[in-house]
Amino acid sequence: MFKKIILVLLIGFLAWVYQAARSPPPRICGSPAGPPVTSTRIKLRDGRRLAYKEHGVPKEKAKYKIIFVHGFGCSRHDLAFATSVELGMAEGQGVYFVSFDRPGYGDSDPDPKRTLKSVAMDIEELADQLELGSKFYVIGSSMGGQQVWGCLKYIPHRLSGATLIAPVINYWWPRFPAKISAEAYYQQYPQDQWALRVAHYTPWLTYWWNTQKWFPASSAIAQKPKFSRQDLELISKLRGIKHDRAHVTQRGEFESLHRDLMVGFGSWEFDPMDLKNPFLDNEGSVHLWQGDEDGLVPVTLQRHIAEKLPWIHYHELPGAGHLFSIADGVSEAILKALLLGEKEPVEEITD
Numbered sequence: 383m384f385k386k387i388i389l390v391l392l393i394g395f396l397a398w399v400y401q402a403a404r405s406p407p408p409r410i411c412g413s414p415a416g417p418p419v420t421s422t423r424i425k426l427r428d429g430r431r432l433a434y435k436e437h438g439v440p441k442e443k444a445k446y447k448i449i450f451v452h453g454f455g456c457s458r459h460d461l462a463f464a465t466s467v468e469l470g471m472a473e474g475q476g477v478y479f480v481s482f483d484r485p486g487y488g489d490s491d492p493d494p495k496r497t498l499k500s501v502a503m504d505i506e507e508l509a510d511q512l513e514l515g516s517k518f519y520v521i522g523s524s525m526g527g528q529q530v531w532g533c534l535k536y537i538p539h540r541l542s543g544a545t546l547i548a549p550v551i552n553y554w555w556p557r558f559p560a561k562i563s564a565e566a567y568y569q570q571y572p573q574d575q576w577a578l579r580v581a582h583y584t585p586w587l588t589y590w591w592n593t594q595k596w597f598p599a600s601s602a603i604a605q606k607p608k609f610s611r612q613d614l615e616l617i618s619k620l621r622g623i624k625h626d627r628a629h630v631t632q633r634g635e636f637e638s639l640h641r642d643l644m645v646g647f648g649s650w651e652f653d654p655m656d657l658k659n660p661f662l663d664n665e666g667s668v669h670l671w672q673g674d675e676d677g678l679v680p681v682t683l684q685r686h687i688a689e690k691l692p693w694i695h696y697h698e699l700p701g702a703g704h705l706f707s708i709a710d711g712v713s714e715a716i717l718k719a720l721l722l723g724e725k726e727p728v729e730e731i732t733d
Contacts, residue, residue: 428493445476446542448521450480452526453526456524459488480514485504522544527547528549534668543661545720546668550679566683573601610703612675613677674698
């Protein structure tokens, strides 16, 4: 009798775990019970829809064509580079710019099989359907920087150049020295250390971990990340700009935020430090920008990447946090470095 009771309790517990770990199905844009479609979208090879937004000069007149990849908890409406292109460089330099909702974000359909490679293929297909030509530039910010690594791996032949802005690090890349990686990992909030462990080792529990009430979830999902002094000052300047979190996650947090954690901190198909320079003839360049006071992405790991991949142009900004790209003049400097090869003293950028 005792064994039977234990068995029933065990079955009940496993059933509870199964139900708690299951994410709700994503909401479908345009369906009777789903959010409305508010964007222009393309239909991808597998039937999914990808939402995008164009900025700058018409692509038919553009000298430079850029695809921007947004970060965690953002969307195609990310403002920093759109404002820079439209008001600063578009007319003078002939810049066309397109941003898109990554799978599961905003108006873009979820991709339950999302990987770094699949997003790179989405980017390539977006470029082809918009007829951007044989080559284009990519810029990725924060979590979007991880997708730029994917482009450098899977579609380097399509790139005119690439920029990574404070790209989020996966602490489990094989070529990171264990000591450096561990030191950087333990600089994160304890709740983030646990959230990343769950995403890496038990991804099937990611939804449960970030929705349960017993332990603190990811600080980024809770919208309380480890911002620097400069980050907080920059945020105060943006209080008049509406950030529509409801639109960003309208498909559901699992296929947007949680899937980001699972892909970004899971086991990658490649190690970025094994990549080779895609521009041996100097017909293009790769840039990595990082603030030395970034509380979300430890600068020590970016320095290690720059040391191991000397063909990357590394720009470290003193006193800058994670959001430095929205500081006055920084977006323009980043674009000029990528498109024109111009360099500006970092002191002038961050002062």
